[in-house]
Amino acid sequence: MNDRRMVFQENRLWLPFEALPADLPTLTSLRLPEGWLAQRVSPEQPLPPGVEALGLRDAHPRMAQEDWLQAGRAHQWLEWEEGHRFCGGCATALEPGEGQGRRCPACGRTVFPSNAIAIIVLIHRGEGERRQWALARSPHFKPGVYSAVAGFAEPGESLEQCVHREVAEELGIRIQHLRYFGSQPWPFPNGLMVGFTAEYLDGDLRPDPSELEDARWFGKEEMPPLPSPISIARWMIDAALGHPWHEPGAAS
Structure with a gap:
């Protein structure tokens, strides 16, 4: 299992990965299939010493191509997770469903990640x-x-x-x-x-x-x-x- 992780603050990525502190209060946290741990912190969270917050476009020259692709993937997964907490039909909190989807326990509606x-x-x-x-x-x-x-x-x-x-x-x-x-x-x-x-x-x-x-x-x-x-x-x-x-x- 890959123990590397990436942290986003709104739409900005914290770099370098090696300078990320071990313990951070997070709003969202998920594990990518490739093993990366992706986290999002509050907009008010202070930047740790030695860390910069960069948009994905600006981060590209500072990263290996494969790491940048994983960061883009993580960003999209975090966006989906945070945008699908409640059912669009009845507003009930969604629960984990089949695969990477989510299911409404009240009305049975299911949603899956999409582009x-x-x-x-x-x-x-x-x-x-x-x-x-x-x-x-x-x-x-x-x-x-x-x-x-x-x-x-x-x-x-x-x-x-x-x-x-x-x-x-x-x-x-x-x-x-x-x-x-x-x-x-x-x-x-x-x-x-x-x-x-x-x-x-x-x-x-x-x-x-x-x-x-x-x-x-x-x-x-x-x-x-x-x-x-x-x-x-x-x-x-x-x-x-x-x-x-x-x-x-x-x-x-």
């Missing part, structure tokens, strides 16, 4: 040196950064239907030859990003002003600032450009 499913798609047109990629800019991005188009799947919608809908709504174009690229757990706070590539079919780029600031076609030699290397968006773009990239699911 918010989102798609992300990198669209290309042209061939060879004339190939271009459609990238868009959200007002929430860091200054100057463009990325592939993403969006959440709706109930009753397949991933493929979601891709075509999001592209039509956000960019105003149609695509074809959709191909699966890979997926990535995205702990901000509890998502699963499913990546696709696609070929442009027709239409003119018309970014939805309610979602995007801008959208353009970029060639290989004119790329704007790109998303963080920790994201599947960057892996897709790097792969398309022939740069080294992190293969989804590959060992780090």
Whole structure:
């Protein structure tokens, strides 16, 4: 059993792990299947000497990749545990249920951990040196950064239907030859990003002003600032450009 543990304070991770005190008053505590003990402390809990509280994005350069992935997993489990203490039907306190689920002793309703499913798609047109990629800019991005188009799947919608809908709504174009690229757990706070590539079919780029600031076609030699290397968006773009990239699911 892995005796290592990680501590969160709201959405911030305490680092380094080696400096964590042995005894802490916790709000939530759970054991991951891999053996890590994940804990969350009160927002008022003072930081121990030698410990920093960092958001997961800022913590990434300070951690081994596998540890960072486990931290993201722990964060999502803690979010689910804390958000499912009571039954959504009758407000009775939930009890442990089958597997990792919870069951209401009053009405019998059961709930299981789940992710918010989102798609992300990198669209290309042209061939060879004339190939271009459609990238868009959200007002929430860091200054100057463009990325592939993403969006959440709706109930009753397949991933493929979601891709075509999001592209039509956000960019105003149609695509074809959709191909699966890979997926990535995205702990901000509890998502699963499913990546696709696609070929442009027709239409003119018309970014939805309610979602995007801008959208353009970029060639290989004119790329704007790109998303963080920790994201599947960057892996897709790097792969398309022939740069080294992190293969989804590959060992780090």
